[in-house]
């Protein structure tokens with residue numbers, strides 16, 4: 521069977537690196553081909569037909585020609601530029617964080633339509649709602665769901681007994697909950713409040729429309745962020761680079777007000 | 779290999795030229811043979827000039843532009859407006875702005891751009907130097923001239939967030955349609971910014 525010389529796909533740009541004088545190599549996340557890479561020629565010049573259509577965090581319809589080494593983008597038309605993300609530093613940092621996670625977790629050419637839809641919908645939520653904390657945690661949990669790292673939250677990962685409504689523990693290396701009876705066997709586990717466990721279980725399984733109905737106070741939000749982030753870091757075996765910027769923006773800067 | 783019959787120094791120079799941006803194998807060959815036929819003084823002048831860019835160059839103590847003295851030519855110029863700072867990503871960005879002859883203030887070179895996904899944060903570019911410079915006072919306008927792309931915008935927004943003083947006006951280079959461009963190919967971020975920044979004529 522011969523492959524067509526060109527193909528069409530939707531894609532969201534998750535990474536760009538410079539190539540030569542005026543070109544870029546883009547990492548794209550697509551519904552049918554998963555993560556792919558392609559060259560966007562001339563996009564570092566002011567006059568480029570591709571231009572903003574292949575900017576980071578942009579959802580576009582692309583026409584791509586197969587190349588000997590790398591494929592080449594020949595046409596691009598924006599579907600959604602998620603403009604509020606591009607115009608707000610906090611939203612932007614959150615969008616970049618999601619893109620980094622998709623890039624880090626997704627393997628090239630492994631299709632996952634659910635992941636594409638989750639990513640697209642999350643960018644839309646970050647752009648158009650003020651529920652970013654929930655949108656991000658929901659994204660993280662669902663992402664690991666789809667990509668095969670769903671944490672075990674129903675029974676103890678060590679003794680398999682059902683989890684009781686009490687304070688339990690979460691172990692990133694075991695990939696789930698540890699009951700109070702087993703906790704001495706896993707030193708690196710962290711205390712998990714009953715509320716946090718309930719929310720994690722719900723978000724792991726529900727639609728986003730239900731996820732946003734949960735009332736999460738600051739303390740609980742912090743706990744959820746820490747526990748999930750720890751788990752992601754463990755899975756990736758590395759720091760997630762964009763979290764540093766995400767955290768830096770949470771504190772008010774030492775302003776210049778002279 | 780086509781070079782096997784060619785003398786080693788020639789092959790070497792062709793290879794070196796070929797590593798430069800925008801120079802393909804054909805051009806590299808042409809430049810090499812051109813120099814081969816040039817008078818020795820000429821080749822010497824070129825070699826000297828090439829060596830010169832790596833000797834005695836440092837960053838300007840004021841704006842961090844590349845210079846061969848303590849402060850750069852722009853910062854030394856008494857005719858320039860010291861109340862304005864134009865912020866650029868790289869030293870190479872100053873030249874095109876200077877060519878317009880429209881700007882008479884000073885510059886600040888960041889030597890990079892905030893790029894969270896690559897692990898480049900505010901502390902990894904020359905932002906603290908900028909903050910200290912503005913804190914010394916006497917600045918009434920900061921012009922953000924980072925590139926009109928996602929990282930350039932992020933950097934501009936970050937700097938804008940730092941400057942809360944009502945005494946300092948923070949401006950961004952107008953963003954919109956490029957001259958010689960075509961409306962048909964414009965993306966909606968560019969177009970909507972062009973609309974927002976429209977001017978009466």
Ligand SMILES: [Zn+2]
Nearest residue numbers: 676679699702
């Ligand atoms: Zn147990």
Ligand SMILES: [Zn+2]
Nearest residue numbers: 838841850853
């Ligand atoms: Zn200077």
